[in-house]
Amino acid sequence: MENVANHEDWKVCFSEYGPGLLLFARQWVRSPADAEDIVQEAFVKFWRRNHRIDNRALLYATVRSIALDLIRRDSRRARREAEAFSDVAPSSQPQFAVEDESQRTLAAAVDLLPHEQREVLVMKIWNELTFAEIGSALEISQNTAASRYRYALSALKKNLQPQ
């Protein structure tokens, strides 16, 4: 049958974008389960409308919008927002499949980045979006996205330097 349920396209797309989307969703929620809920809602919504992923900026904007909605409507809104935007709160569970201590250190350093910088870094490095796409998804200019990316790398480099 030629329909969504049996059409394998969405699975191919999800296997490609799923990990990056999940990482992106983890910017706002600490729990992987919440992040998966966000990704599920966003992906289903997006796929039903588009049946393909030719506008990645829109897909990530959908994830972001749903994540922010979740934060706002949740009864634990205040606590979640505080956690999501505290910029210093480490994740309760690892967001990366780390292989060694250096990667663990790097992942921890990423987690300590300011939210705005981490958001752009995640979209650029692990989702391979262009600055134009990032700007479109976050409703900021391309130059702002590029600046935040550079600031993020600079901050990471500084934090990873041996004392």
Next chain:
Amino acid sequence: MNDFSELESELKKLRPAKPSAELLARIDAVFAKADSNQTTDPHLYPLPQGEADAERQVRVTHSSGDTAKIIHPTRFKVSWLSLGLGLAAAAIFLIFARVGVDRPPKRTPITQNTPAPATRSTIASPGFIPAGATQVVYHTRDEGLHFPTGYDEPMRRVRYQKRETLQWRNPNTGASLRVSYPSEEVVLIPVSGQ
């Protein structure tokens, strides 16, 4: 050269955690449920909750691997009740318009102008010839019915506030002179009793 290329390559080595198999199964179930909700046409997909009230469905056809979407909004269906009401309103409007055309008001305006300023006569100095005159009505006020003395029938008094501009030009010297002043005109229009 990018100073961060080494750092970027290190970051790219970090692999994001994969979504759980449960998530994949949940999405699969959502799509499967959407399919089971289909009625007659297997290519019709209801939109998510909250969008269904947009009175439309998306028809998806897959042909040769291409996906085409045709939106069939039901709002374009002919509503006979609305059409009938619209036609009735148009007919009533035309009847009244016709009545208005058949009875053009008999108007013999009687005007009362404010006296023209003295400048008009004094400007007529040698060498200057009138080059133009404009009259712009910037406000009209209907002051209602009046019964002026000496007239048998009522009059409608309309007051026009205008700005008149007179221009003179001296062809010998090329000089020009322009005078602009406000004026007011009161027009009494006889009102027919029929």
